[in-house]
Amino acid sequence: MTLFQALAYFFREAAVGLARSWKVSLLAVVTIGVSLFLGGTVQLVTSNLAHAVGEWQEQARLTLYLRSDAGAAELQSLAVLVATGSRGSALLEVSAAEAVARFHQSFPSLAGLFSGLEGDPLPPSWELQIPPGERGSERFAAWVTELRTHPAVLMVDDDLDWLAQAGRLLALVRATGLALSGLLLGAAIFTIASVVRLILLLYRDEIAVQRLVGATEFFVRGPFYVQGLLQGFVGAVGALAALALIRLVLLANLGPSLAAELLLSRFLGWPQQLVLVAIGALAGFGGAILSVRREVAGEPGAS
Numbered sequence: 001m002t003l004f005q006a007l008a009y010f011f012r013e014a015a016v017g018l019a020r021s022w023k024v025s026l027l028a029v030v031t032i033g034v035s036l037f038l039g040g041t042v043q044l045v046t047s048n049l050a051h052a053v054g055e056w057q058e059q060a061r062l063t064l065y066l067r068s069d070a071g072a073a074e075l076q077s078l079a080v081l082v083a084t085g086s087r088g089s090a091l092l093e094v095s096a097a098e099a100v101a102r103f104h105q106s107f108p109s110l111a112g113l114f115s116g117l118e119g120d121p122l123p124p125s126w127e128l129q130i131p132p133g134e135r136g137s138e139r140f141a142a143w144v145t146e147l148r149t150h151p152a153v154l155m156v157d158d159d160l161d162w163l164a165q166a167g168r169l170l171a172l173v174r175a176t177g178l179a180l181s182g183l184l185l186g187a188a189i190f191t192i193a194s195v196v197r198l199i200l201l202l203y204r205d206e207i208a209v210q211r212l213v214g215a216t217e218f219f220v221r222g223p224f225y226v227q228g229l230l231q232g233f234v235g236a237v238g239a240l241a242a243l244a245l246i247r248l249v250l251l252a253n254l255g256p257s258l259a260a261e262l263l264l265s266r267f268l269g270w271p272q273q274l275v276l277v278a279i280g281a282l283a284g285f286g287g288a289i290l291s292v293r294r295e296v297a298g299e300p301g302a303s
Contacts, residue, residue: 006222013223014230017199025231028188028195028287032235033242035184036280040243042177043272045263049170052262053163060159062144064126068096070152078152082128085143092127096120123154130158185283188235192228192287200224200292225288232284236277243268 018025064082066075082091094102099122130140148156200207210220247264254260268276 006219009219010222010226011230014226017203017223017227018230021195021199021202024195024198025227028192028231028284029235029238031191032185032188032232032280032283033238035181035188036236036239036276037242038177038184039181039279040239040268040276042174042181043276044243044247044268046170046174046177047268047272048263048266049166049173051266053166053170056159056166057163060130060163061127062130062159063157064147064153065123065155065157066125066152067154068120068123074150074152078126078147078150081146081150082126085140085147086128089128089130094125094127096122096124099123099125130160185279188232189283189287189290192231192284193290195231196224196228196288196291199227221292224292225285228284228286228288228291229281230284232280232282232287233277235284236280239280240268240273240276 064078066078070078079091097120100120103122144156144158147153207220244267247267251260251264254264
């Protein structure tokens, strides 16, 4: 018998075995599907968040809120200081009136907050993009400190603190999700091992006859390995299909919202999907190996 014929026999017998024990096989498929669905959800959310955080980091800005009574000489001195550390980043000047208009556009429900106030309720500001190569450097920190102490500056606000917090939150979400999905994957492997062991018991007499006529261990155990492989593969494909369907439903219900943009804007790439399917297939294969490793002399599960 050629290798191709042997593999065809393994898959044929595996399909028959799964059909005969479809209830317990379905339990294994669902278990591994749930674990991989959770893992895929974590990967989907964290990859979208990582993409968003990366874009935010590229667009991180430094905002200098200016004193309304700053003189021309002080502003000129500040402009020179800004130019020394901005490395050519374009400077955007926002007047007090423009700041109020921005506030009304961003928070329309609070449009009446400044009504009746005399003077400019919000200070003018200068905005510039933080040079990517300077973020986190001692030179950048010293430059920001010098900006904070300049007499024309009321306050300095940068995006680096909250971006660092977003990065830590992203790492926490990823670690927690992977830990939970890992636990469920271990439970799935155990379930598949138990299912394959039950199928081994169903085929006990046939295995004894195969050994009696001289069948090799590879020939005897092959169908059971393929059964575990198929269970893991089907569970992984089902998890991906459920993840894609639920994402579409959520996008349709959430519409153009911030949550949809941050968490669901992009689906898993083909490499990520292939890795998820491979993990499912390998988990099923590993469960099958665990189920037959103690099998000796035609007695499945004997020690």
